[in-house]
Amino acid sequence: MINLRLPLVTAAIAASLALPVAAETRVTYKSAKTASSYYQMGVQIAEAMKAGSEGDIIVTVEESQGSVQNVMEVRARGGDYVFTTPPVLVKLAQAGKAMFDGKGDPAFDEIRALFPIPSLTMHFVMSEDSGVTDFAGMEGKTILLGKGSFGAREGEKYLGLFGLEGKVEIADVELSGAVPALKNGQIDGFVTAGSWPAPNVIEAAASTGVRVLSLSDEEIAATKRAKLVIPAGTYTGQTEDIVTTSLPVAAFTTTKMDDDTAYALTKTFWESKAQMGADAAWWNGVDQALMANITGKIHPGAQRYYAEAGIELTDAQK
Known part of the structure; x- marks a missing residue:
């Protein structure tokens, strides 16, 4: 006797195997040379994001030659790119001045801040x-x-x-x-x-x-x-x-990053900061007062977190 249900069961199994096992957001975090304290901070942030999101956010830390390179790479990166740099360098890049003279790019105007890190x-x-x-x-x-x-x-x-x-x-x-x-x-x-x-x-x-x-x-x-x-x-x-x-130094991304990811990164950072400070004292110098040092715009997803947390932003940051 032919089992008419078998093809249906087989099709259902095949369909389930085609689905992703878990919703996972992957982010690249580019900061500094491996021997620097800022690279170590990146590793801590990666660990904090994985723990704080219960594995939903996976951060890969990339070595960098410095803040200027981090900004320049915005031109070729996608919505999964997070990088660190002094806010003043973002301002110079957007104005095409100093080390960015003759190297201007519309992508620089899409840079948005997430949160401050140690200065x-x-x-x-x-x-x-x-x-x-x-x-x-x-x-x-x-x-x-x-x-x-x-x-x-x-x-x-x-x-x-x-x-x-x-x-x-x-x-x-x-x-x-x-x-x-x-x-x-x-x-x-x-x-x-x-x-x-x-x-x-x-x-x-x-x-x-x-x-x-x-x-x-x-x-x-x-x-x-x-x-x-x-x-x-x-x-x-x-x-x-x-x-x-x-x-001042901050973590940035661009408008290519979706609001939910920017929100999750920012929320998890602040909620994990106390534990990171227990592990490495340099995080204890980061508080809400450092938000004033972010002179450019903050990502809309991050803005959502700051609104929920009651942290006021300036008009220039919105």
Whole structure:
């Protein structure tokens, strides 16, 4: 006897196998070089997104050569692209200025912010043995600036602003060698920019003893950067707050990303931040106050989360 139901059952099984096993959103997160703290942050965000979404959001972290590259790649990327950069670079890209001169593209106008991440924070780190307590005291000392990084460029700018150009010896050592060079007396200090607490400053403070210089309000105004306070006790031997400057950084995507994904990424980030802060202290410096540093537009999906959370946005961010 022929089983007339068998073809129907077979067809039903085939149809079920053709369906996706689970609804899964995949995102590429591009931040910085693998050795940097910002790459480590990307890994933490990827882990937080997977855990916070119960596996619905899978983030792949890509190495980057820097913020300019991250912005430039917007031209060829799709709706799954998330990247980090200072908001000021987005503004320059959209205006076709500075490093984006002659490289303008309509895709830059579609860049939208999601959430802030730890700022690039300037550290002027001097050994205790140097006796340096302010910028004037750096005259005649040997300072490591590093090469090609934001911190190196910013550090050189500050030396010029504060009358130290040509009055300090610049060490020809890579920033990766700063702590050993400080330990053996090759240098009196080094300049570094990154999240705080900075791993190389933690190491230097614990092993050698250092003083991280503070800037006066007048000096901060001259730099035209945002003021940032590193609380006392952040580094070994630090008994007072460190007043310094920072360059805000945020996570961005484009209008190609759908609203639901942008909403989920933003919501999961903020809801996971406390746990990320327990694992790595640099997240503890990120709070709602940093939203003011996002000078451009915020993705509509992210705006939905901020409205729900009662976080007010400026007209320029909407």
